[in-house]
Amino acid sequence: MSTLGILLVFTSAAAAVDTSEANLVEDVNVFGCSPAVVGPRDEIILRKNAPDRRELSVVRPGARTPHFLVVENAPSKMPQLMSPHDLSQAKEIRISVAKLKGLEWSASAQPELIFDRPGDYEFFLSTTLESEDGGYVCTVKFQGLE
Numbered sequence: 465m466s467t468l469g470i471l472l473v474f475t476s477a478a479a480a481v482d483t484s485e486a487n488l489v490e491d492v493n494v495f496g497c498s499p500a501v502v503g504p505r506d507e508i509i510l511r512k513n514a515p516d517r518r519e520l521s522v523v524r525p526g527a528r529t530p531h532f533l534v535v536e537n538a539p540s541k542m543p544q545l546m547s548p549h550d551l552s553q554a555k556e557i558r559i560s561v562a563k564l565k566g567l568e569w570s571a572s573a574q575p576e577l578i579f580d581r582p583g584d585y586e587f588f589l590s591t592t593l594e595s596e597d598g599g600y601v602c603t604v605k606f607q608g609l610e
Contacts, residue, residue, distance in 0.1 A: 487598025488588070495589045495600035502561050503607045504579065510557040512589060514600065518548040519593040520557075522566060525583025525606075531566030531576075535593060542567040543575045561606070582608035 496511045510520075521530035532538065533545040543565045545557070564578045579585065585606055590599030 487596065488601045489598070490601055492602070495587075495602055497587055497602035497604045499604075501605045501607060502579075504562050504609055506561050508559040508561060508604055510559065510587060510589075510602070512555060512557070512600075514589065515552055516591055517589045517599060518552040519590050520545065520551060521569070521588045521593055522564075522578055523586045523588070524578065525581060525585065529568055529570055530588065530593070531568050531578055532593065533564070533566050539567065541575060579606050580609075582606055 492511075494512065494514050495517070498509050498511070499506070502508055518534070519532075519536065520534040521532045523530045532542065534548055534551045535542070535544070536548050538544055545551075545559070545564070545566075546554070551557070561579050562577075565575050566578050567573050567575050583606060585604050587602050587604070588599055589601075591597045593599070
C-alpha cells in the first residue's frame with residue numbers, strides 16, 4: 465500500500481471512531497469492560513458477544529486519534545493484541561494494563577504503551593474500524609501510575 469493510501473486509511477479510521485457518532489453503542493450484553501477502574505498492575509477483561517466484530521482500538525483521555533490494537537492489514541510495525549480472526553472468535557480478552565501496546569493511527573506513529581496517564585480509556589469494537597459500520601464502546605478509568 466502506498467504512503468498516501470496508508471495516510472488515507474489512518475484519516476478515515478480516526479473519523480470512524482469519533483465517539484459523537486450515533487452508530488457507536490454502549491451495550492454490556494454485546495461488549496463490556498471490567499473492572500470499571502484499574503491501576504497499572506491490573507488486568508482488564510473485555511467480554512464480547514459479537515462474533516462478526518474483528519477489530520479493536522482504544523482512545524486515550526483527551527485524545528482524538530485512536531490506538532489500534534487489532535485491525536486487518538495492520539502496518540508491519542504494529543504490535544497486534546491478536547489476529548482479527550482470533551478476536552472474532554473470542555468471548556473474553558484479558559489485557560495487562562502495564563503491557564498493552566498499540567499504534568496511534570497516524571502516519572508517523574510508533575508502537576507505544578497505551579496506559580500512560582490517568583483518565584477514561586474508551587475501547588471500540590467493530591467489524592471494520594475504518595468504515596461507517598459502527599460498533600460498540602466500553603470505558604475503563606485508569607487511576608494512573610504508582
